[in-house]
Amino acid sequence: AAGVIQSPRHLIKEKRETATLKCYPIPRHDTVYWYQQGPGQDPQFLISFYEKMQSDKGSIPDRFSAQQFSDYHSELNMSSLELGDSALYFCASSLDLSGANVLTFGAGSRLTVL
Protein backbone atom coordinates (compact mmCIF):
# COMPACT_ATOMS: atom_id res chain seq x y z
CA ALA A 1 0.00 0.00 0.00
CA ALA A 2 1.12 3.52 -0.71
CA GLY A 3 2.63 5.30 2.25
CA VAL A 4 3.60 8.84 3.11
CA ILE A 5 6.64 9.84 1.11
CA GLN A 6 9.11 12.37 2.42
CA SER A 7 12.07 13.88 0.65
CA PRO A 8 14.89 14.27 1.05
CA ARG A 9 15.62 11.59 3.61
CA HIS A 10 18.79 13.31 4.70
CA LEU A 11 19.86 16.92 4.38
CA ILE A 12 22.95 18.74 5.58
CA LYS A 13 22.97 22.52 5.72
CA GLU A 14 25.11 25.28 7.15
CA LYS A 15 23.88 27.81 9.71
CA ARG A 16 21.81 30.62 8.21
CA GLU A 17 21.02 28.59 5.08
CA THR A 18 17.54 27.58 4.00
CA ALA A 19 16.03 24.13 3.59
CA THR A 20 12.86 22.75 2.07
CA LEU A 21 11.31 19.44 2.99
CA LYS A 22 8.59 17.80 0.95
CA CYS A 23 5.80 15.47 1.91
CA TYR A 24 3.50 13.44 -0.31
CA PRO A 25 0.51 12.09 1.61
CA ILE A 26 -1.27 8.83 1.07
CA PRO A 27 -3.62 9.12 -1.92
CA ARG A 28 -7.01 10.58 -0.95
CA HIS A 29 -5.67 11.84 2.37
CA ASP A 30 -6.42 15.54 2.56
CA THR A 31 -4.80 16.37 5.89
CA VAL A 32 -1.09 16.76 6.45
CA TYR A 33 0.81 17.27 9.71
CA TRP A 34 4.43 18.23 10.37
CA TYR A 35 6.32 17.14 13.48
CA GLN A 36 9.85 17.82 14.69
CA GLN A 37 11.71 15.23 16.75
CA GLY A 38 14.96 16.27 18.36
CA PRO A 39 17.50 13.64 19.51
CA GLY A 40 15.95 11.52 22.25
CA GLN A 41 12.82 13.67 22.28
CA ASP A 42 9.18 13.03 21.56
CA PRO A 43 7.75 14.39 18.32
CA GLN A 44 6.59 17.99 18.66
CA PHE A 45 3.72 19.20 16.52
CA LEU A 46 4.60 22.04 14.19
CA ILE A 47 1.67 22.67 11.86
CA SER A 48 -1.14 20.97 9.99
CA PHE A 49 -3.18 21.54 6.86
CA TYR A 50 -6.62 20.41 5.80
CA GLU A 51 -7.80 20.90 2.25
CA LYS A 52 -4.87 23.24 1.56
CA MET A 53 -5.69 25.52 4.47
CA GLN A 54 -3.75 25.70 7.72
CA SER A 55 -5.80 23.88 10.34
CA ASP A 56 -3.62 24.14 13.43
CA LYS A 57 -0.31 25.56 14.51
CA GLY A 58 2.02 24.32 17.18
CA SER A 59 5.54 25.20 18.17
CA ILE A 60 6.68 26.23 14.72
CA PRO A 61 9.32 28.99 14.69
CA ASP A 62 8.61 32.14 12.72
CA ARG A 63 11.59 31.23 10.53
CA PHE A 64 9.62 28.22 9.28
CA SER A 65 6.68 28.26 6.93
CA ALA A 66 4.66 25.57 5.26
CA GLN A 67 1.91 25.11 2.77
CA GLN A 68 -0.21 22.45 1.17
CA PHE A 69 -0.61 22.45 -2.58
CA SER A 70 -3.50 21.60 -4.88
CA ASP A 71 -2.28 18.00 -5.21
CA TYR A 72 -2.23 17.81 -1.37
CA HIS A 73 1.51 17.50 -1.08
CA SER A 74 3.09 19.80 1.47
CA GLU A 75 6.38 21.62 1.83
CA LEU A 76 8.08 22.85 4.97
CA ASN A 77 10.41 25.77 4.36
CA MET A 78 13.04 26.59 6.95
CA SER A 79 15.14 29.74 6.75
CA SER A 80 18.03 31.17 8.77
CA LEU A 81 18.81 27.69 10.00
CA GLU A 82 20.21 27.29 13.48
CA LEU A 83 22.12 24.42 15.05
CA GLY A 84 19.06 23.64 17.16
CA ASP A 85 17.03 22.95 14.05
CA SER A 86 18.93 19.70 13.60
CA ALA A 87 16.24 17.06 14.03
CA LEU A 88 14.14 14.44 12.37
CA TYR A 89 11.15 16.01 10.65
CA PHE A 90 8.13 13.82 10.21
CA CYS A 91 5.20 14.34 7.97
CA ALA A 92 1.95 12.48 8.56
CA SER A 93 -1.31 12.33 6.70
CA SER A 94 -4.85 11.36 7.55
CA LEU A 95 -8.25 11.27 5.99
CA ASP A 96 -9.92 14.48 7.19
CA LEU A 97 -9.66 16.03 10.61
CA SER A 98 -11.49 13.52 12.77
CA GLY A 99 -9.60 12.94 15.98
CA ALA A 100 -10.27 9.22 15.66
CA ASN A 101 -8.47 9.02 12.37
CA VAL A 102 -5.10 7.42 12.44
CA LEU A 103 -2.13 9.47 11.37
CA THR A 104 0.19 7.61 9.04
CA PHE A 105 3.74 8.83 9.31
CA GLY A 106 6.46 9.03 6.73
CA ALA A 107 9.96 7.76 7.41
CA GLY A 108 11.15 11.27 8.18
CA SER A 109 13.71 13.73 6.86
CA ARG A 110 16.83 14.09 8.93
CA LEU A 111 18.17 17.62 8.90
CA THR A 112 21.67 18.31 10.16
CA VAL A 113 22.74 21.92 10.55
CA LEU A 114 26.48 22.47 10.82
Place this chain on the structure above:
Amino acid sequence: GNSVTQMEGPVTLSEEAFLTINCTYTATGYPSLFWYVQYPGEGLQLLLKATKADDKGSNKGFEATYRKETTSFHLEKGSVQVSDSAVYFCALSSSASKIIFGSGTRLSIRP
Protein backbone atom coordinates in the same frame (compact mmCIF):
# COMPACT_ATOMS: atom_id res chain seq x y z
CA GLY B 1 -4.41 21.58 28.17
CA ASN B 2 -4.19 18.06 26.87
CA SER B 3 -1.17 16.02 27.85
CA VAL B 4 0.20 12.51 28.00
CA THR B 5 2.44 11.14 30.72
CA GLN B 6 4.17 7.85 30.23
CA MET B 7 6.58 5.69 32.10
CA GLU B 8 10.16 6.79 31.80
CA GLY B 9 12.66 4.44 30.32
CA PRO B 10 14.73 2.79 29.44
CA VAL B 11 13.02 -0.47 30.23
CA THR B 12 15.17 -3.60 29.89
CA LEU B 13 13.60 -7.04 29.99
CA SER B 14 14.56 -10.58 29.17
CA GLU B 15 12.93 -12.35 26.26
CA GLU B 16 9.52 -13.84 27.13
CA ALA B 17 9.05 -11.49 30.09
CA PHE B 18 5.78 -9.66 30.70
CA LEU B 19 5.72 -6.03 29.64
CA THR B 20 3.78 -3.09 31.02
CA ILE B 21 4.39 0.50 29.96
CA ASN B 22 2.19 2.90 31.88
CA CYS B 23 0.45 5.81 30.22
CA THR B 24 -1.96 8.34 31.69
CA TYR B 25 -3.55 11.29 30.02
CA THR B 26 -5.23 14.61 30.69
CA ALA B 27 -7.79 15.76 28.19
CA THR B 28 -11.10 17.51 27.82
CA GLY B 29 -13.87 15.57 26.19
CA TYR B 30 -13.38 12.09 24.88
CA PRO B 31 -9.99 11.64 23.24
CA SER B 32 -8.86 8.83 21.03
CA LEU B 33 -5.80 7.06 22.40
CA PHE B 34 -2.91 5.50 20.52
CA TRP B 35 0.33 3.67 20.94
CA TYR B 36 2.96 4.32 18.29
CA VAL B 37 6.25 2.44 17.97
CA GLN B 38 9.50 3.72 16.52
CA TYR B 39 12.12 1.16 15.55
CA PRO B 40 15.74 2.33 15.28
CA GLY B 41 16.24 4.64 12.33
CA GLU B 42 12.62 4.47 11.26
CA GLY B 43 9.49 6.57 11.43
CA LEU B 44 6.53 6.23 13.75
CA GLN B 45 4.19 3.32 13.18
CA LEU B 46 0.76 2.93 14.69
CA LEU B 47 0.74 -0.06 17.03
CA LEU B 48 -2.84 0.09 18.29
CA LYS B 49 -5.62 2.48 19.11
CA ALA B 50 -8.85 2.86 21.08
CA THR B 51 -11.46 5.48 20.39
CA LYS B 52 -13.83 5.21 23.35
CA ALA B 53 -13.93 4.16 26.97
CA ASP B 54 -13.45 0.43 27.67
CA ASP B 55 -12.25 -0.22 24.13
CA LYS B 56 -9.27 -2.54 23.92
CA GLY B 57 -6.76 -2.04 21.15
CA SER B 58 -4.56 -4.97 20.20
CA ASN B 59 -1.90 -5.80 17.65
CA LYS B 60 1.12 -8.12 17.43
CA GLY B 61 0.43 -9.44 20.93
CA PHE B 62 0.29 -5.95 22.45
CA GLU B 63 -2.86 -4.74 24.18
CA ALA B 64 -4.08 -1.57 25.82
CA THR B 65 -7.46 -0.78 27.34
CA TYR B 66 -8.97 2.70 27.40
CA ARG B 67 -9.79 3.35 31.07
CA LYS B 68 -11.68 6.57 31.48
CA GLU B 69 -12.07 6.23 35.24
CA THR B 70 -8.29 6.16 35.72
CA THR B 71 -7.47 8.16 32.55
CA SER B 72 -5.02 5.46 31.56
CA PHE B 73 -4.02 3.47 28.50
CA HIS B 74 -1.30 1.12 29.69
CA LEU B 75 0.47 -1.01 27.10
CA GLU B 76 0.94 -4.71 27.88
CA LYS B 77 2.40 -7.76 26.22
CA GLY B 78 2.53 -11.20 27.74
CA SER B 79 5.81 -12.40 26.25
CA VAL B 80 8.22 -9.95 24.65
CA GLN B 81 10.70 -10.76 21.91
CA VAL B 82 14.03 -9.23 20.96
CA SER B 83 12.32 -7.77 17.90
CA ASP B 84 10.08 -5.68 20.17
CA SER B 85 13.04 -3.49 21.11
CA ALA B 86 12.02 0.02 20.11
CA VAL B 87 10.73 3.31 21.49
CA TYR B 88 7.03 3.31 22.35
CA PHE B 89 4.97 6.50 22.37
CA CYS B 90 1.58 6.89 23.98
CA ALA B 91 -0.51 9.54 22.25
CA LEU B 92 -3.91 11.15 22.24
CA SER B 93 -6.07 13.05 19.84
CA SER B 94 -9.01 14.97 21.20
CA SER B 95 -9.80 17.21 18.31
CA ALA B 96 -9.28 17.71 14.69
CA SER B 97 -5.77 18.76 13.90
CA LYS B 98 -3.09 16.97 15.82
CA ILE B 99 -1.86 14.13 17.98
CA ILE B 100 -0.06 14.83 21.23
CA PHE B 101 2.70 12.40 22.14
CA GLY B 102 4.13 11.32 25.45
CA SER B 103 7.86 11.46 26.00
CA GLY B 104 8.45 7.92 24.77
CA THR B 105 9.72 4.79 26.53
CA ARG B 106 12.74 2.98 25.19
CA LEU B 107 12.37 -0.79 25.47
CA SER B 108 15.33 -3.14 25.19
CA ILE B 109 14.86 -6.90 25.20
CA ARG B 110 17.75 -9.20 26.09
CA PRO B 111 17.96 -12.59 24.36
